[in-house]
Amino acid sequence: MADPGTASFLTRANALLRKNLTYQKRNIWSNVRLIMIPFLLCVMLVALQIVFDTVVNNADDNRCGCQCIVTNQNGNCVNETCGIEFSSSDQAFFCPISSPPRWPPLLQVPRPECRAVNTTFLPDMGLPDETCRRTRTCPVTILFTGNNRSLGTSLFGNLLPSSVTVNISDPLQGLAYNVLGTEAESELTNYLDPGIASNLSIYNIQSGCISDAAFPFSFEEETLKFKKELRCAQGLNLWRNNSREVNDVIFKGYRKGNPEGKINEIAAAYDLLNTDRNNFNVHIWYNSTYRNGTNDRPSRT
Ligand SMILES: *[C@@H]1O[C@H](CO)[C@@H](O)[C@H](O)[C@H]1NC(C)=O
Ligand SMILES: *[C@@H]1O[C@H](CO)[C@@H](O)[C@H](O)[C@H]1NC(C)=O
Ligand SMILES: *[C@@H]1O[C@H](CO)[C@@H](O)[C@H](O)[C@H]1NC(C)=O
Ligand SMILES: *[C@@H]1O[C@H](CO)[C@@H](O)[C@H](O)[C@H]1NC(C)=O
Ligand SMILES: *[C@@H]1O[C@H](CO)[C@@H](O)[C@H](O)[C@H]1NC(C)=O
Numbered sequence: 001m002a003d004p005g006t007a008s009f010l011t012r013a014n015a016l017l018r019k020n021l022t023y024q025k026r027n028i029w030s031n032v033r034l035i036m037i038p039f040l041l042c043v044m045l046v047a048l049q050i051v052f053d054t055v056v057n058n059a060d061d062n063r064c065g066c067q068c069i070v071t072n073q074n075g076n077c078v079n080e081t082c083g084i085e086f087s088s089s090d091q092a093f094f095c096p097i098s099s100p101p102r103w104p105p106l107l108q109v110p111r112p113e114c115r116a117v118n119t120t121f122l123p124d125m126g127l128p129d130e131t132c133r134r135t136r137t138c139p140v141t142i143l144f145t146g147n148n149r150s151l152g153t154s155l156f157g158n159l160l161p162s163s164v165t166v167n168i169s170d171p172l173q174g175l176a177y178n179v180l181g182t183e184a185e186s187e188l189t190n191y192l193d194p195g196i197a198s199n200l201s202i203y204n205i206q207s208g209c210i211s212d213a214a215f216p217f218s219f220e221e222e223t224l225k226f227k228k229e230l231r232c233a234q235g236l237n238l239w240r241n242n243s244r245e246v247n248d249v250i251f252k253g254y255r256k257g258n259p260e261g262k263i264n265e266i267a268a269a270y271d272l273l274n275t276d277r278n279n280f281n282v283h284i285w286y287n288s289t290y291r292n293g294t295n296d297r298p299s300r301t
């Protein structure tokens with residue numbers, strides 16, 4: 001004889017199942033939707049990946065530069081070789097380099113026709129006459145200030161070398177012993193420094209220039225060959241009595257900072273603050289135009 005308790009449980013379970021099934025049948029579309037949502041999500045993710053791959057990963061600027069070796073009859077590339085030597089400075093970032101070269105540091109210097117000269121709004125500051133702009137020999141002006149003028153003057157007297165040091169057998173590393181500058185705009189990474197990769201001259205900032213002849217040099221890094229020239233640029237250190245005056249001169253050098261709309265750029269400025277024999281405490285001004293609002297960009301000073 002069946003246990004009435006078990007029978008009633010089975011019957012009840014059966015009834016409940018049927019009731020549920022009928023109920024679910026009535027709501028068939030809500031069930032379909034329930035199953036389809038994860039499926040749709042997967043499809044969306046795949047589609048997103050495809051779009052990302054075509055737009056971002058394969059965009060020319062986001063991969064190592066390549067050169068085609070073999071093309072088929074349709075003109076499609078079947079075998080290509082990729083490397084830093086076929087890349088722009090944006091693409092170079094994506095190329096493998098077995099032993100990355102160490103670039104010498106380059107200061108961002110204003111172009112010769114924008115460098116500070118004597119003007120009516122900055123008279124008698126020790127700046128050169130405007131005629132140097134025509135001969136492209138204007139000095140690179142660096143301002144300095146601090147609490148102790150005699151200390152500052154002696155420190156800045158040693159900032160710039162009076163001659164150039166080049167090691168022909170290792171030009172790139174040898175150059176780092178000089179104070180170098182470039183007009184090239186810095187890139188996001190400087191992995192392939194545009195100051196070196198571009199064909200612009202590198203400035204050697206000296207306390208005085210004997211001749212304005214260019215010193216050509218070339219070097220090879222892995223498969224890259226660079227032909228560059230080193231040009232002398234005179235550096236002019238000018239003392240200002242305090243940081244307010246430094247700010248004033250820098251601001252007036254900006255095109256919108258003076259009534260004449262002139263460009264009169266100062267390369268950099270240093271505030272030595274309370275620097276003395278035991279402390280070296282310095283504030284640096286530099287033109288951050290090329291930083292483009294991001295704080296993690298390497299920027300030249
Ligand atoms: C592409 O060319 C290189 C050099 O010529 C060769 O070593 C390589 O095997 C080629 N690859 C293919 C897939 O043909
Ligand atoms: C600078 O220019 C002003 C006029 O603009 C002139 O009076 C002054 O003599 C100039 N100074 C130098 C050092 O050339
Ligand atoms: C300024 O620095 C010099 C050393 O270069 C030191 O002899 C002198 O006492 C300092 N002056 C002041 C006011 O601290
Ligand atoms: C020039 O560079 C080579 C290679 O790095 C080095 O051996 C040599 O000592 C350098 N010469 C000078 C004068 O620094
Ligand atoms: C640098 O390259 C550009 C084109 O890439 C050319 O117009 C310019 O004359 C070159 N400048 C120098 C100094 O070689």
Ligand SMILES: *[C@@H]1O[C@H](CO)[C@@H](O)[C@H](O)[C@H]1NC(C)=O
Nearest residue numbers: 124125149239240241242245
């Ligand atoms: C800077 O200070 C010195 C001495 O305190 C003064 O003779 C000179 O005129 C000042 N220079 C300027 C540009 O204010």
Ligand SMILES: *[C@@H]1O[C@H](CO)[C@@H](O)[C@H](O)[C@H]1NC(C)=O
Nearest residue numbers: 250253254255265266287289
């Ligand atoms: C900073 O550099 C930019 C680009 O070279 C230039 O246009 C601007 O005038 C500079 N600003 C100052 C204050 O010199």
Ligand SMILES: *[C@@H]1O[C@H](CO)[C@@H](O)[C@H](O)[C@H]1NC(C)=O
Nearest residue numbers: 185186187188289290291292
């Ligand atoms: C930075 O900004 C300048 C001026 O807005 C622009 O010309 C330049 O292309 C920008 N550089 C980068 C790397 O975004």
